[in-house]
Amino acid sequence: PHPQMQMEQMGQFRITVWEEENFQGKRCEFMQECRNIMERGFRKIRSIKVENGAFVGFEYPEYQGQQFILEKGDYPRYEAWSGNSGYRTEHLLSFRPIKCANHSDSKVTLYECNDLQGRKFEICDDYPSLQAMGWCSKEVPSIKVNSGAWVAYQFPGYRGYQYILERDRREGEYRNYNEYSTQAHTHQIQSIRRIQQ
Amino acid sequence: PHPQMQMEQMGQFRITVWEEENFQGKRCEFMQECRNIMERGFRKIRSIKVENGAFVGFEYPEYQGQQFILEKGDYPRYEAWSGNSGYRTEHLLSFRPIKCANHSDSKVTLYECNDLQGRKFEICDDYPSLQAMGWCSKEVPSIKVNSGAWVAYQFPGYRGYQYILERDRREGEYRNYNEYSTQAHTHQIQSIRRIQQ
Structure with a gap:
């Protein structure tokens, strides 16, 4: 170049x-x-x-x-x-x-079950409390990143273990909690937000 | 009632x-x-x-x-x-x-100097890095909450000391860093977000 x-x-x-x-x-x-x-x-x-x-x-x-x-x-x-x-x-x-972060064009789908199965919920904004948004569990079994890059957290308010989820890795598909990280200590995800470049 | x-x-x-x-x-x-x-x-x-x-x-x-x-x-x-x-x-x-939290109608003005003076910046969204948004300093000397409730943090990515800033307290006016908290240990504010009800 x-x-x-x-x-x-x-x-x-x-x-x-x-x-x-x-x-x-x-x-x-x-x-x-x-x-x-x-x-x-x-x-x-x-x-x-x-x-x-x-x-x-x-x-x-x-x-x-x-x-x-x-x-x-x-x-x-x-x-x-x-x-x-x-x-x-x-x-x-x-x-x-993190090359695919795009704060103004980010979309992610949360699934109720492993392997991107079950009821789903699409989000495009930051959620300091997934439970306040209507997600009924403390856990998110699988996630598909449709665009941008996201960070998911163990606790509400963006605290605890962090998992970076990117469109450009694994084709954006995180099929169970072991795929969130090489050392995911917990299934729990209680808040999620876009990554700002 | x-x-x-x-x-x-x-x-x-x-x-x-x-x-x-x-x-x-x-x-x-x-x-x-x-x-x-x-x-x-x-x-x-x-x-x-x-x-x-x-x-x-x-x-x-x-x-x-x-x-x-x-x-x-x-x-x-x-x-x-x-x-x-x-x-x-x-x-x-x-x-x-926190009675005045309103995730969909929140506005805050950041000021470059104490006492709500100097150049200002109005925001309505969450900012995990104020520096990435264009704020040139690690500090925010004074803040006016126009609507809703916010939480400001010492470090980027919503980490470190937390300061809850509400429209319904002090008429939303935080004129210097001592007003952010009864025990503000630092002027530093590097990220800020709306509070979700």
Whole structure:
């Protein structure tokens, strides 16, 4: 591609990570994914600034383990991205851009049963409480992402375990809770929202 | 008022609190505010179910200290409502309903300076990253709630300290960060959203 175009494309995603809290110590800037920060000599990532685009961070190398949504802004320490203080290994060792996020064109279908079966509910907006919207259970057995990228949460109000659900992965089909994450600890999903680029 | 009307009004808000985690131990149901759960013989609240309406929980009696938004759903332990694991006193001792929440008619104005001065920005939707929207700072010095009720957060993605901002309190005017909360620890506001009833 033309060098100028390439630069513009790359500039859509920019993240800086530090080895210590509060943007101290060893530092590294990325415009694309990082499959293992330890290959750069980091023990772990303790603070982050997202300058452009949205990213998903992972607990372990190779995009494994717990997931953390990272939108534009400052994350001075683990608590700023985790939202789940019960589980305190404090690792963040790999991350990648979320390329299909589109805040103004996002649609997702929630299903009452596994394998995209049973009664369904289509949503295009953010829901801090699925139960307040009329969903009768604390669980969502399967999900189809029709467009954009979403983050689903264990608890109401966008808290607890986070699951990043993207149109461009698995063709947007999440057929049971094991597909939400390589380490989904629970079926529970009580809030869901669009990801902002 | 007519008894039937009164019952319907009261039924808009319903919350059950337990003294132990996972909905165990001493239990109490409320359809209105509670200024001090210790008056009911609780040491503290360790789990919550919100059956109807939205509530705000407070760290201390008399609606003082850190604030926690509580929308319809299940909160089996402190981490489910706190979202701020750095600060682990784990108290929740008073709460009250949020009567002016209106998810479909909510408007707020953010100001660049204290006392509702300087350049302003009107918003009607949820913003997981104010910086991605174009707000250039990590701070919001003052806020006017024009309609509905909102929750502002310290970090992007609805994490960190929470500040409940209501049209019906202070005439919706929050003129500096001390007015966001009786214990605002920081000026930082990096995400904001409407409260769902």
